[in-house]
Amino acid sequence: MENHRLERKHCLLKPFLSVVPFCMFLVMDIYWKYDTRPSCDGESYSPSEQLRHQKSIMKSQRNARLIAATLILYWLLYSVTNLVVKIEQLNQRVERLKSKE
DSSP: OHHHHHHHHHHHHTGGGGHHHHHHHHHHHHHHHHHTOOOOOGGGSOHHHHHHHHHHHHHHHHHHHHHHHHHHHHHHHHHHHHHHHHHHHHHHHHHHHHHHO
């Protein structure tokens, strides 16, 4: 029964693992936007193109912050859950040792 509870806690994090590929997609999108950005060649750059480029940069920066926050949150959830599982396993060991004595 106790082992089943421990396995369930690990299984709770599996759906959150889907954020990692999503973050990789966003990183690739940011890289693609950076790689294909137009160069500013003096007068050939209209104000509307400048505004569009600035908006694109702001969105990329927002996505970068989103990626960082998401990965940090996932890492924290995984770490805390892992610690809880380890604590419960140690408690089970202590109970087994007490019952053997």
